[in-house]
Amino acid sequence: MLRGMYTAAGAMQALQRQQEMFSNNLANVRTPGYRADSASLRTFPEMLISQTAVNERTGARMKSTVGTIATGVYLQSATPNFALGSVTETGNKTDLQLMSDGGVPLFMVRHGDPLTGELEEEVTYSTNGQFNVGIDGLLRTSEGDLVLGEDGQTLNVGSEDFTVRGDGQVTDADGEVVGQLGIRVTNLPETLERLGGSRFGATEETEFSDVNEVNVRQGFLELGNVSVEETMAHMNAALRQFEANQKVIQAYDRTAEKAVTEVGRLR
Template sequence: MNRVMFTATNTLSQLQKKMDIISNNLGNIETTGYKRKETYFNDLLAQEFKNQGRDDKEKGRLTPIGIRMGTGAKISQSRLVLTQGSLKTTDRNLDAALTKNDQFFKIRGDQNTVQFTRDGAFYLSPTDASGNSMALVTGNGQAVLDEFDRPIVIGGEINNISFTENGQLRAATENRGVQTFELGIISVKKPQFLEQKGTNLYALPQGLNTLGVTEEEVFTRLEGGLRGEISMQQGVLENSNVELSKEMTDLMNVQRSYQFQARTITMADQMAGLVNGIR
């Protein structure tokens, strides 16, 4: 396999990853609170060949001296785009949307880990057979956490539930009066370090310290005096921030680049066949 084939093959694998990311964005265009991902490419290392032994022979040359041959391109970054999605009114008491694009709800994940989501479609689930207490959960049944990472459990028969603008849950019950809970909410500063966990959830990657960053650098827990920074609205849900026209345009551009690289491999193979056929 010659150098042209190596270069095209390296780029093909990266273009396939970009197509997969665009396809995932398109597949989640109707997912509540979904945030699209965007990829960026960088050239791989290039090699320089000195084809002229004397630089003075290159006087008047407008391009750099020597011949540079690249080895393809790679995805340098796959970034989570946190732009705000449009809001749709549901008039449902358990629906809530964060109206600042960097804020996320805290959710109980697998193995008691803390995960994050923008999906504010919540439900009530009985914690025992008696039904005397109800837990606030997501559509997948995962517990919604308060500011101290504890599941939110409401005791007694619930008459009414409301969310305040600064992220407080108020539940009016038959026998226990009004119970209040501070929803666990974070403000993300470096979304590129969040790892997708499926079902519209995100979490910190394992071995975060090996990446040279700390949890405090990635996000801030909105607790105490920082609760005033929370902005939330009840009775609405946030749509995904995926733009169909942009994703389709990006997909067509990537497909054309993919076809070009595939054609390059075909042409390199044909040229190799001609050379091997010379007697």
């Protein structure tokens, strides 16, 4: 009985975490470049049950297999879906979209502390192409990260009247070249680690390929790839499963109450 209660309670915890993941996806529907998380419920390895009996005639111990028993479910690690999101033409020079025939293209960025302004040394990567220009003339993402050039340095474009060619070359309002947009392409996006929002970090398994096949489109913006209808359907299904496990626990609770108050009562 207790095993059944533990199994149902474990499933409710996994479903709750799954709902939190879906809710986070919905909250980022309009976040530029956001990649929706996805994860499925998986079962723990089953346990093999066997029994040992004694032969009354010979006294020999005999072992036989009864069967298997499930040990519950868990939510596997959330994996971002790097499918292309919806693309809209904004006409804003600060909006950039990356197109690639092979692999997933990423902007090179450097994250800074919003309170102290201190920059991290490690280069990270972003799918967010909605940029802005600060009073210092530096190009930043809408999340506040500094956009880097191919050389790993910040890009000072001066004002919002800058131009980005299809190959990533950046020129200011006077037509002077200020740098080359830092872009990386990976064919193993599943190896990237989400650091928050649309920012990712490379791991030891991450490999970057040639960026020659990447095309930069200025005035276009890629939105998040969250499907509202599909996410809502998954949330409703998870809610029904949560309620079903809740009823299982209530049934076990009533059974336990009868075992204590009725079966165990002295006549």
